[in-house]
Amino acid sequence: MPEHAGSPFMNRVPFFATTFVVVFMSLLPFAWFLNTSLKTPIEVTAIPPVLVPSGTLHSYRSAITEYNLLHFVRNSLIVAGLTTFFTILISVFAGYALARLRLRYRGPIMGSLLLVSMFPQISIAGPVWRILHALGWLNSYQGLVLPYVTLTLPLGVWILAVFFRELPDELEDAARIDGCSHVQTLFRIMIPLAAPGVFTAAILVFIYAWNEFFFALLIMTQQKFQTLPVGIALFQGQYTLPWGEIAAASTVATVPLVLLVFLFQKRIVRGLSAGAVK
Amino acid sequence: MLSQNSAARHAEMKLSSLSRERIFALALIAPCFLFVVVFAFYPILYSFYLSLHRIILGIPSLGQPFTGLENYRDLLHDRIALHSLANTLLFVFISTFLEILFGLIIALVINRHFRGRGMVRAAILVPWAIPTVVSSQMWRFIFNDQYGLLNYILYGSDTSRYSAWLADPVYAFSAIVAADVWKTSSFAALLILAGLQVIPDELYEAARMDGAGAWQRFRRITLPLVKPAILVALLFRTMDAFRVFDLVFVMTQGGPADSTNVLQFYGYKKMFTEGLMGYGSTISVVVFLMALAVTLLYIRVMGKGMLKAENA
Numbered sequence: 001m002p003e004h005a006g007s008p009f010m011n012r013v014p015f016f017a018t019t020f021v022v023v024f025m026s027l028l029p030f031a032w033f034l035n036t037s038l039k040t041p042i043e044v045t046a047i048p049p050v051l052v053p054s055g056t057l058h059s060y061r062s063a064i065t066e067y068n069l070l071h072f073v074r075n076s077l078i079v080a081g082l083t084t085f086f087t088i089l090i091s092v093f094a095g096y097a098l099a100r101l102r103l104r105y106r107g108p109i110m111g112s113l114l115l116v117s118m119f120p121q122i123s124i125a126g127p128v129w130r131i132l133h134a135l136g137w138l139n140s141y142q143g144l145v146l147p148y149v150t151l152t153l154p155l156g157v158w159i160l161a162v163f164f165r166e167l168p169d170e171l172e173d174a175a176r177i178d179g180c181s182h183v184q185t186l187f188r189i190m191i192p193l194a195a196p197g198v199f200t201a202a203i204l205v206f207i208y209a210w211n212e213f214f215f216a217l218l219i220m221t222q223q224k225f226q227t228l229p230v231g232i233a234l235f236q237g238q239y240t241l242p243w244g245e246i247a248a249a250s251t252v253a254t255v256p257l258v259l260l261v262f263l264f265q266k267r268i269v270r271g272l273s274a275g276a277v278k
Numbered sequence: 279m280l281s282q283n284s285a286a287r288h289a290e291m292k293l294s295s296l297s298r299e300r301i302f303a304l305a306l307i308a309p310c311f312l313f314v315v316v317f318a319f320y321p322i323l324y325s326f327y328l329s330l331h332r333i334i335l336g337i338p339s340l341g342q343p344f345t346g347l348e349n350y351r352d353l354l355h356d357r358i359a360l361h362s363l364a365n366t367l368l369f370v371f372i373s374t375f376l377e378i379l380f381g382l383i384i385a386l387v388i389n390r391h392f393r394g395r396g397m398v399r400a401a402i403l404v405p406w407a408i409p410t411v412v413s414s415q416m417w418r419f420i421f422n423d424q425y426g427l428l429n430y431i432l433y434g435s436d437t438s439r440y441s442a443w444l445a446d447p448v449y450a451f452s453a454i455v456a457a458d459v460w461k462t463s464s465f466a467a468l469l470i471l472a473g474l475q476v477i478p479d480e481l482y483e484a485a486r487m488d489g490a491g492a493w494q495r496f497r498r499i500t501l502p503l504v505k506p507a508i509l510v511a512l513l514f515r516t517m518d519a520f521r522v523f524d525l526v527f528v529m530t531q532g533g534p535a536d537s538t539n540v541l542q543f544y545g546y547k548k549m550f551t552e553g554l555m556g557y558g559s560t561i562s563v564v565v566f567l568m569a570l571a572v573t574l575l576y577i578r579v580m581g582k583g584m585l586k587a588e589n590a
Contacts, residue, residue, distance in 0.1 A: 018387045023401045026464065030408060032427060033416045045425040048435050090309045097306035102299055109307065116318045118573050120521040122545040123566035126328055126559050127321035129550075150317035153310055182302045211409035213524045218550060229411040233528050243419055250412040257407040265400040272465070273472035
């Protein structure tokens with residue numbers, strides 16, 4: 001038994017050292033911010049830095065009462081939730097059609113979806129703003145959800161197409177022979193089987209919508225509708241930056257994602273490489 | 279006679295089932311198609327149309343007179359725009375190069391079986407999952423001139439030596455590169471890891487039997503076989519680096535002295551801060567065409583790479 005199978009040029013000591021450095025560097029900066037969120041205002045700016053915070057929830061309380069933190073959280077949940085729902089709904093249908101039905105121009109369709117995922121947002125920003133302006137949908141949830149659905153569709157469709165393609169043909173054939181129509185085959189047989197793929201795609205779409213900043217900044221100019229990233233980016237104190245509150249809001253924005261990552265890292269990795277490699 | 283008849287009817291049914299399947303498939307992709315056309319392809323064309331007009335949001339009475347290529351001529355003489363272009367290209371080159379390098383190293387490290395591998399993988403995914411706005415604020419805090427962690431690590435409590443990193447053109451640019459590399463190397467690592475995992479162990483075993491050293495095994499087996507995955511990671515990272523915005527908006531607002539101004543941020547400011555919809559759209563079109571050119575280039579190279587990998 002070789003002591004390791006994959007990478008050929010590392011033995012034990014350098015391996016653990018590298019792993020340690022990588023993990024340490026990945027977690028340290030955010031751990032520092034999390035630590036900052038639990039400090040009193042005086043501890044936040046102290047030199048030398050306070051390593052063990054007094055554990056006060058002052059910054060969280062202040063972020064909620066002075067900076068409307070919960071309000072941003074609510075907007076983010078609504079926008080990310082609606083985006084995930086609609087993107088997945090549309091992606092399930094499109095992914096199934098592209099993976100398992102005889103369809104013309106399959107290549108160009110998949111290619112143009114890939115192109116959409118590559119667009120720099122600025123290349124569509126002006127027109128999207130104008131369309132939403134004309135509809136009166138700036139500063140509305142649907143105004144942000146519509147572009148988000150568009151921008152996350154490539155991810156959703158690619159992942160689901162890959163999942164549908166990997167399902168065995170026999171089940172579908174059996175359903176057809178039993179006289180199931182296309183619609184029945186899709187809803188009764190295929191969609192339940194693709195549930196893991198749906199779940200994976202939903203996690204990735206949710207993370208995208210939860211984190212997106214550029215369009216949120218353009219479309220939500222009133223605080224009433226702003227999402228968490230916009231809120232965090234625009235946090236302003238009267239004289240100095242309220243670092244404790246910024247760190248608290250950042251922690252609130254990040255903890256759900258860190259939980260998702262630790263619970264579903266295998267799925268996320270598979271989803272990312274399905275969207276990218278195939 | 280009878281069997282011939284039924285065969286014909288069978289063929290007819292098959293044909294109609296094929297066309298029914300096609301109609302069903304079209305109906306299934308229609309909503310996706312609609313979204314992409316209305317909110318992605320139409321806006322691209324509309325951007326091009328807007329870039330040929332003078333539109334100032336603050337002065338609606340101006341209307342939108344057609345000005346031909348005037349905006350494009352102005353763009354060529356806009357020193358800040360050219361500076362932003364240079365910054366964008368520099369940012370794309372440096373950050374992508376470092377991300378692929380670190381990504382490859384991380385992938386090589388975690389591509390083996392060890393206890394706690396899932397935890398390690400989750401830990402390196404954390405930077406990827408953090409909202410970019412959050413990581414931008416976090417790095418801005420670490421680079422802070424009065425109580426930032428970096429100053430403390432370098433100079434201890436001697437605050438007289440503390441440096442305002444984000445107020446210096448070179449350091450500010452480096453800070454943005456560092457924040458981007460920190461956040462996205464793990465993404466590159468995961469894509470490259472997916473490529474590493476399909477390389478069969480037997481190849482390494484055989485090479486080892488033949489007396490190939492570690493470096494030789496890496497050069498002759500790992501690198502060529504993982505090349506397609508590296509190219510995919512490179513494509514995704516390049517396109518993402520092109521649209522860097524959040525980091526610049528939060529950490530530097532393009533400053534100091536436009537040293538961190540990039541095209542996406544400059545276009546945003548022209549369109550939405552100054553209200554120059556026509557001129558801003560010119561920047562949109564240029565950024566789009568550059569991104570398109572890079573994508574097509576990669577796809578050509580990758581197409582060839584994949585073919586070679588399959589033949590080998």
